[in-house]
Amino acid sequence: MYDDDDTPTCPHCEGPARVTFFDGSFLDDSDGEMLVFGVPGLWCGSCREVSTPRDLLEQLGLSGVPASMLIESDAAARAQAFPQ
Ligand SMILES: [Zn+2]
Numbered sequence: 001m002y003d004d005d006d007t008p009t010c011p012h013c014e015g016p017a018r019v020t021f022f023d024g025s026f027l028d029d030s031d032g033e034m035l036v037f038g039v040p041g042l043w044c045g046s047c048r049e050v051s052t053p054r055d056l057l058e059q060l061g062l063s064g065v066p067a068s069m070l071i072e073s074d075a076a077a078r079a080q081a082f083p084q
Pocket of ligand 1: 010011012013014015044045046047048049
């Protein structure tokens, strides 16, 4: 886990954020949806914003593409609920 000095900062509100993984769907140009799984990102509980690395989204061809849904991945949620 992170101590105070290593806590990531939310780029939207500069509050403390949590590193986790997301599954989600993005709208593509052909009115379809592209599903992605296990995308790393930051979750901010204060402003309820998700931030994902811009270079990763570019690699996936999703830069500037609106997400229709993002949920915390089941594996990440399970790891948080049942830490080892
Ligand atoms: Zn925030």
